[in-house]
Amino acid sequence: MAAQNQLPDKMKALVLRSTSEPPAIETVPTPQPTLGSALVRVLAASVISYTRDVYNGKRNYPYPMPIIPGFSAIGRVVAVGPDATKLKPGDLVFIDCTVRSRDDPTDVFLAAVHESYTPGAAKLMKDVFRDWTFAEYCRVPLENMTLLDERRLTGSRGDGGFGLGIEQLGFVAGVLVPYGGLRDIELRAGQTVVIAPASGPFGGAAVLVALAMGARVIAMGRNTESLAYLKQKMPYPGRIETVAITGDMEADCAELKKYGPIDAYFDIGPPEAYASTHIKSCILTLRHGARISLMGGYREDIPIPHVFIMHKNIRLYGKWMYEREDIVDLVKMVENGVLDLRTIENAGQFPLEQWKEAWDDAAEKTGFDQLVVIKP
Known part of the structure; x- marks a missing residue:
């Protein structure tokens, strides 16, 4: 040895x-x-x-x-x-x-x-x-x-x-978790993904990773100051929009729909957000055949619009952490400058x-x- x-x-x-x-x-x-x-x-x-x-x-x-x-x-x-x-x-x-x-x-x-x-x-x-x-x-x-x-x-x-x-x-550990979920739903360059809630540490990391993967991001959160800071700090300008979670489901859906067809929804809410209206709002704005990654820490069941999901051919993915190959790929992104940790x-x-x-x-x-x- x-x-x-x-x-x-x-x-x-x-x-x-x-x-x-x-x-x-x-x-x-x-x-x-x-x-x-x-x-x-x-x-x-x-x-x-x-x-x-x-x-x-x-x-x-x-x-x-x-x-x-x-x-x-x-x-x-x-x-x-x-x-x-x-x-x-x-x-x-x-x-x-x-x-x-x-x-x-x-x-x-x-x-x-x-x-x-x-x-x-x-x-x-x-x-x-x-x-x-x-x-x-x-x-x-x-x-x-x-x-x-x-x-x-x-x-x-x-x-x-x-x-x-x-x-x-050390921030590799922070971005790995959302990368596992985003890679699981096969997020691709040029696609639009809603990330919610995005104002916390894991949600913000998910925004950074999704942008590095080439996606356009709509970041949702309750704290508008945090959302503004998130948008200002991102090293990939022009591909991030922010939408506040107001609790008015109809209004939030209308705001999301302003940005055109949405390909994916990534959720990483904390345990206490299991009853938040944002979950249903985000799902109801997805295009036909869109994907959902559920990585939130919810301990309770969450409400989902079953009929909408069924008729729109929405695919639901659950992900706990990430796979071993995800680590190798993410490290390559950092070493090749695709994912900029200087932020x-x-x-x-x-x-x-x-x-x-x-x-x-x-x-x-x-x-x-x-x-x-x-x-x-």
């Missing part, structure tokens, strides 16, 4: 032992790479807006404890298992938190976040990949790491690079010891470009 003898015996990690008590920084044994995995030095771990609610039990996500929390991250490989044939120590990688069973890909879970809905996924999380990226080091499945072209991404612009910071690269400038950066400040900061930052990372 390459460079294993250079690893420290101990490392700092944030450990959660109970949702009724806050986590604490502890000194724990450094994990070791095994068959099918590598050890990564965590450089920038993403902090999502509802991190506090995940780990204080408010969201009631199932996961084993004790656990080292964390989400997707950017890291550097420090040691690899004996079966690694591509990755090597020193490589800069994107660490994906969506872990799948090798012998049954339907057993899929979010490492250190949610053990998912099958016994196999729960077993794999509990027994193998329980701990994650809010630590100095993380043991990661080989297939959950995507090699990044460090020279291209972080190199100076004078040398042909994009000059991105490590924390900006992401407002990054809150915190050391591991300031995990609480990082979680609080993320809860307050709801804009798509307001990235927060922990840098252990």
Whole structure:
């Protein structure tokens, strides 16, 4: 196992032992790479807006404890298992938190976040990949790491690079989720897609991705100031329109129809928006044969116009997260300059010891470009 003898015996990690008590920084044994995995030095771990609610039990996500929390991250490989044939120590990688069973890909879970809905996924999380990226080091499945072209991404612009910071690269995690849904409905260049709600972090990221894919975007949201900011910040001018969600379904439909035939609707609403009028408004403005991607976090059933969907041959797609090949394609978009991450400038950066400040900061930052990372 390459460079294993250079690893420290101990490392700092944030450990959660109970949702009724806050986590604490502890000194724990450094994990070791095994068959099918590598050890990564965590450089920038993403902090999502509802991190506090995940780990204080408010969201009631199932996961084993004790656990080292964390989400997707950017890291550097420090040691690899004996079966690694591509990755090597020193490589800069994107660490994906969506872990799948090798012998049954339907057993899929979010490492250190949610053990998912099958016994196999729960077993794999509990027994193998329980701990994650809010630590100095993380043991990661080989297939959950995507090699990044460090020279291209972080190199100076004078040398042909994009000059991105490590924390900006962490935004790959933010755009991956909507990319999974947009790719699933085969969104193509030149098509028009409604994205709603678009004023939150995932919705705003979806707008950025859809524009990079060549689509025309109609962004919907309740906060008109956030919509205006979103439109102003986008690096692809001329292909984004905004429509406010007013709660008046007839008026909202009329506004959407001003922009001509609509090919797709992408929904990524938060749990509390399950009864929002925007869902039906967006569906009722779709052209014949249009597609719908449902990626919202709704816990309740949502109202859909059945007769309209049936007669218009509308196709409904449900998508949880993304597929492994989506990661490779998205990274190529970034490395080739198709998806411009230089838009992401407002990054809150915190050391591991300031995990609480990082979680609080993320809860307050709801804009798509307001990235927060922990840098252990």
